[in-house]
Amino acid sequence: xxxxxxxxxxxxxxxxxxxxxxxxxxxxxxxxxxxxxxxxxxxxxxxxxxxxxxxxxxxxxxxxxxxxxxxxxxxxxxxxxxxxxxxxxxxxxxxxxxxxxxxxxxxxxxxxxxxxxxxxxxxxxxxxxxxxxxxxxxxxxxxxxxxxxx
Amino acid sequence: xxxxxxxxxxxxxxxxxxxxxxxxxxxxxxxxxxxxxxxxxxxxxxxxxxxxxxxxxxxxxxxxxxxxxxxxxxxxxxxxx
Numbered sequence: 001x002x003x004x005x006x007x008x009x010x011x012x013x014x015x016x017x018x019x020x021x022x023x024x025x026x027x028x029x030x031x032x033x034x035x036x037x038x039x040x041x042x043x044x045x046x047x048x049x050x051x052x053x054x055x056x057x058x059x060x061x062x063x064x065x066x067x068x069x070x071x072x073x074x075x076x077x078x079x080x081x082x083x084x085x086x087x088x089x090x091x092x093x094x095x096x097x098x099x100x101x102x103x104x105x106x107x108x109x110x111x112x113x114x115x116x117x118x119x120x121x122x123x124x125x126x127x128x129x130x131x132x133x134x135x136x137x138x139x140x141x142x143x144x145x146x147x148x149x150x
Numbered sequence: 151x152x153x154x155x156x157x158x159x160x161x162x163x164x165x166x167x168x169x170x171x172x173x174x175x176x177x178x179x180x181x182x183x184x185x186x187x188x189x190x191x192x193x194x195x196x197x198x199x200x201x202x203x204x205x206x207x208x209x210x211x212x213x214x215x216x217x218x219x220x221x222x223x224x225x226x227x228x229x230x231x
Contacts (some may be wrong), residue, residue, distance in 0.1 A: 002181065008227055010151050016174055018173075018174055018175070018176050019153070019175075019176040020176070021178065021217035021218060022151060022153045022157050022176070022192065022217065022225065023155045023156065023217045024156045024157075024158075024159050024160055024162070024178075024179050025161065026159045026161045026212050029212070030208055030211075030212055032208075035208070036154065038151060038152075038162075041188070041190075048152070051204065076216065078187040078188045079186070079187070079188045079229070080188065081188070081229075082186075082188050082189040082193075082194045082229060083189070083194075085194040085195065086190060086194035086195050088151055088192075088194075089189040089190070089191055089193070089194050089200075090188065090189070090190055090191060091191075092191040092192075092200050092203075092204050095191070095197070095200045095201050095204045096204065098201065099201070099204065099205065099208075101191040104205065104208070105208065113172065114178075115151065117151070117192055119190060121161070125151065126154070129151070129154075130151050130153070130154025130155070131154050131158070132153065133155065133156040134154045134157070134158035134160065135158065137158070138158050138159065138160065142159060142160055143160070143161075144161045144163075144208075145152075145155050145160055145161075145162045145163075145181055146163055146164075146165065146204070146207055146208070146211075147151065147152050147155075147162060147163070147164040147165070147200075148164070148165045148169060148191055149151070149164060149166065149172075149190075150151075150164065150166040150168045150169075150171045150172040150175075150190075
């Protein structure tokens with residue numbers, strides 16, 4: 001007797017699938033690297049358009065010339081109180097500058113990226129926003145990127 | 151996002167407050183200090199902790215040799231809510 005009552009039965013519970021690995025090898029030493037930041041924490045300059053807190057797949061280019069005290073956060077998905085006190089909690093730009101100054105890394109990249117994670121149109125993120133940010137980093141000669149999210 | 155940048159040939163590492171989430175979504179490289187969401191890079195105005203986390207993250211960027219690993223970092227910040 002077969003123990004299978006219904007063939008091909010699937011769970012009705014949504015189970016997220018982990019995608020296949022992606023890997024770009026590190027080719028330089030840290031002291032020769034230009035490092036950029038990308039954050040899903042909703043960081044942008046205070047003159048830039050705020051993110052739509054209900055879900056937003058757009059992103060903001062943060063140039064390295066923007067003073068860190070002129071950056072702000074608009075994000076509806078986490079407690080903003082720490083990052084409102086100190087942007088470096090999610091966007092450690094001052095720390096990267098210090099590490100570049102002391103020679104731990106070669107330089108801080110001229111551009112960084114802020115977007116609002118934790119929701120929004122995932123297809124747009126995957127096929128438009130992600131590649132657009134990646135393209136900017138390639139064009140600006142970035143060697144590695146630190147992300148904050150999750 | 152991390153995967154898109156990595157697919158363009160630039161190595162990346164993510165500082166995560168929720169390690170199971172980044173593992174599930176297929177991170178190539180990740181570190182996880184003991185921090186709450188919203189302070190992934192450390193306590194506000196704690197320059198020493200933030201520098202420590204960023205430095206340790208960069209060291210893991212170079213050190214990690216296989217995708218999908220999430221390395222715990224020995225830093226802890228508990229937000230006073």
